[in-house]
Amino acid sequence: xxxxxxxxxxxxxxxxxxxxxxxxxxxxxxxxINHAARRRLGRSLSIRQxxxxxxxxxxxxxxxxxNAFYDLERFGLRFVASPRHADVLMVTGPVTKxxxxxxxxxxxxxxxxxxxxxxxDCAMNCxxxxxxxACSGPVSSVIPVDLSIPGCPPQPIDLLRGLLALLAQTNAxxx
Ligand code: SF4
Numbered sequence: 001x002x003x004x005x006x007x008x009x010x011x012x013x014x015x016x017x018x019x020x021x022x023x024x025x026x027x028x029x030x031x032x033i034n035h036a037a038r039r040r041l042g043r044s045l046s047i048r049q050x051x052x053x054x055x056x057x058x059x060x061x062x063x064x065x066x067n068a069f070y071d072l073e074r075f076g077l078r079f080v081a082s083p084r085h086a087d088v089l090m091v092t093g094p095v096t097k098x099x100x101x102x103x104x105x106x107x108x109x110x111x112x113x114x115x116x117x118x119x120x121d122c123a124m125n126c127x128x129x130x131x132x133x134a135c136s137g138p139v140s141s142v143i144p145v146d147l148s149i150p151g152c153p154p155q156p157i158d159l160l161r162g163l164l165a166l167l168a169q170t171n172a173x174x175x
Pocket of ligand 1: 094120152
């Protein structure tokens, strides 16, 4: 025990070195999303996240959008606590049998116009959980999906790019 304590005092931190931030690119991306949302909705975008059975890896990346580095709320984009206040449902994980009904009810409780984003490989095709007895299927087998963002898990910047692509697509077709 004493040896372990001594070693830990001499070791450097185990955390990885953070990537060099590209603040300008990030700001531009988030501002583009906000402008696209205001053009489409007349206000900023509200997002409700739904964990339909994920391992929580995708949630960690989604939560990172609110940390001091990404700080999404400074651009008006916000996560809301109720589907009744949401424009976008961000769904993670394969849909488990236990979460199927909850996902359907969340979708039905979200007012129109609404969009569904399937986040991560599991949401797209059940990913590593494909053979699990507990899986009901990918998100698209339960509710209509407007955009899928691949990755295991996708990085926060991929999530921002996905939201921008979604808004650009809906602005173009007016739906
Ligand atoms: S895509 Fe990867 S990180 Fe996301 S829920 Fe599935 S296994 Fe977890």
